[in-house]
Amino acid sequence: MKDLALSKVYQLLEPGPAVLLTTAHKGRANIMTMSWHMMVEFEPPLVACVVSNANYSFAALRATKECVIAIPALKLAPIVVEIGNCSGRDADKFKRFSLTPELAERVTPPLVAECFANLECRVIDTRLVNAFNIFILEVVKAWIDPAQKNPKTIHHHGYGNFVVDGEMIKLKSKKP
């Protein structure tokens, strides 16, 4: 994993990929699948996400205020879905899915070595947690795997239907 400039993080999340979210609580790491997230600010990169209070990860995120957003490419799609199909209550999902937890630099939850990007995050606002399960995160450190060239991400349309990234088009924009 190689450093990624924080100013480029929005280019990874703005397109709406299904991602993984890791937490660590009471000595135990967990991982969930998440599609409800958005950029909030470019730099420092702020991200909003919804982690339902029905998810096992909710208590960990609320208590520790730390997580890692790991972005999987297409080849991980079957695992991304399976991670969403089971709960950390019942299983060590890193073991079950043979995913490699890697030490993060600024937070306790692990990176996911198989993902092409990993974003270490701290919760900076919880005002909308009770009403909407919305957490506001600051990305404090970002990693990219240079060995995964032009990774295609997946975009959830409901019930296990995913659209895979197609062609890239370039239009003349004045905006970042």
Place this chain on the structure above:
Amino acid sequence: MKDLALSKVYQLLEPGPAVLLTTAHKGRANIMTMSWHMMVEFEPPLVACVVSNANYSFAALRATKECVIAIPALKLAPIVVEIGNCSGRDADKFKRFSLTPELAERVTPPLVAECFANLECRVIDTRLVNAFNIFILEVVKAWIDPAQKNPKTIHHHGYGNFVVDGEMIKLKSKKP
């Protein structure tokens, strides 16, 4: 435009398409491009979005608490970028880009007839507007254009680079 069940709205926004947002204020409609949005709840569909206070639409959205999220397909991509390149301060963007405003049913801002889906929204929470420009919307009415079959959406990666929807894959999921 045909009715779309509110329970299906998340399937349109969760994949992260670049969208248009219309507002109406003091007798004038405006339209902006937006990529920072996420689902918050399935039904009634709740959506969070970031509308920067640097955008002309910000004041309209804050004052009227109404907007329409219009989802463009690939063929509108050049217009989507151009809409982001100029401000409603200087131009009537519906006229400039030959877009057709259509009457909405539950809100004052217009639908965009050329978009394949239109979501009429009301602002239901503004607690994070001052800190993060985050508005929480409820979708109160949704429309879909049955004439646009299998529309491909576009996903912004920064500086006018967009990934176009590729193939759809189907995986076995227990989740909506």
